[in-house]
Amino acid sequence: MPSITFIHPDSRRQQIEAGDGESAMQAATRNDVSGILAECGGNAMCATCHVYVDEDWLSRLPPMGDDEDALLDGAAAERRANSRLSCQIKLDADLDGLVLNLPDRQL
Amino acid sequence: MSATEKAAPAGVPSLDVDPFSTEFFEDPHAIHDVLREAGPVVWLDKWGVYGVARYAEVHAVLNDPLTFCSSRGVGLSDFAKEKPWRPQSIILEADPPAHTRTRAVLNQVLSATAMKPLRGHFTALAEAKVDELLSRGSFDAITELAEAYPLSVFPDALGLKQEGREHLLPYASLVFNAFGPPNQLRQEAIERSAPHQAYVAEQCQRENLAPGGFGACIHARADAGDITHEEAPLLVRSLLSAGLDTTVYGIGAAVYSLARFPEQLAKLRSDPTLARNAFEEAIRFESPVQTFFRTTTREVELGGHTIGEDEKILMFLGAANRDPRRWENPDRYDITRRTSGHVGFGSGIHMCVGQLVARLEGEVMLAAIARKVGSIEITGPVKRRYNNTLRGLESLPITISPA
């Protein structure tokens, strides 16, 4: 069971336990992480599950698809080099300890 | 209208309520409660099908599409045994991998990126509509607002011609009645369907869809090779079926909720940025799309019962959205509630592909109301509209005053 940490814009750290095979978005909404809206429920349509991946972890994530790339251009908060959609990050034991920063807004 | 001969499976609570009767449509909440409390899985004797009304089981069924399939129809009719009343949908009534391909196309055509250029126009028309209604004061919120606004934005966004649009609402009402059992609502709708079906088939063709609209975008994806030129009209048909009436019922639900909960209207007025969540909460609270079926592809364990292969299961989305196991004060319309996880748009791979269109319409309309309207008062008899799948009103006479 991977454990992941969300860092809120006010620097507050929130550590949660994710189920195997869950996406980072699913783990966040199940644990009421307030900065993840996830309107489309993980269907890669809405970009309201935007996160900034901690630099140490960025290269360890699978590459993003075209849909994700296009959507991130329209995300509410600024897109950065470490922007990802948390619904497209599937968690497994390799991602135990993953750190994700929350943007200041999702809409 | 015959009931089935199938006997209730041993151990599963059997109920004789008919969720497709006018009695049910008038007041589903008390019966939803009975369904939820009877057990995690129930048997609906009238139609010989399983039912799930608790949040956990509805969510579980929605999120296991290989066991609980859609390709045999998401209505009562089992396409393995009965010919569909119209050519089967290639998205709603499809399973992976076929669904994955068509879904990817509509995902892109209706994504957040595609909504951006529409927002300004949708907002301007919502504000103009509220101004016009304020100048009249008293009107029917269903025809003059919940129907009039989506009709003023959605057919244009799709790229439809002006002529023939009067077929749109009757066609959608037919589609949603047809998911139900062979009762009078379904039979009459299908008997009268020919002219509406002819109109819709025509409008799905490329030459009838204006450039830049959702319809033209779908046909362009056939040029790109993502779908075939035979599939493109069928995907356009999905938007004609599910894209208009649903938002009519959604906006109707939101206005009806604000009219009944004046303290929530006050909250919305003091912070118009709550508009999007106020719409979302109305979808949870009223669940304009009440039910869909699935069919089992194998024997499966659900809620402690073993369900055999080839069984139809009715999911009560509206009951799940008010399940006290999942929601605090479920019968309160609360626009600051954290609504995420509600199943009013479904959940999983079939979760509404038009949800961002619906939310855009709902948000800009409620934001216009928040800024311009001071009060909403119900001034006459509220009449319900009967449909086998959709829940909403026939008439909602209201008087509004300026802020």
Ligand code: HEM
């Ligand atoms: C408030 C308005 C709406 C509600 C409550 C609603 C509800 C739903 C629900 C519950 C489903 C899931 C069906 C299932 O699991 O079998 C669904 C799917 C779908 N909706 Fe909506 N809908 C709305 C608006 C729209 C709009 C505006 C469009 C088109 C622009 C649309 C097009 C579709 C389509 C094509 C599907 C099938 C998706 C798939 O199977 O992958 N809907 N909708």
Ligand code: FES
């Ligand atoms: S939840 Fe919508 S894109 Fe991730």
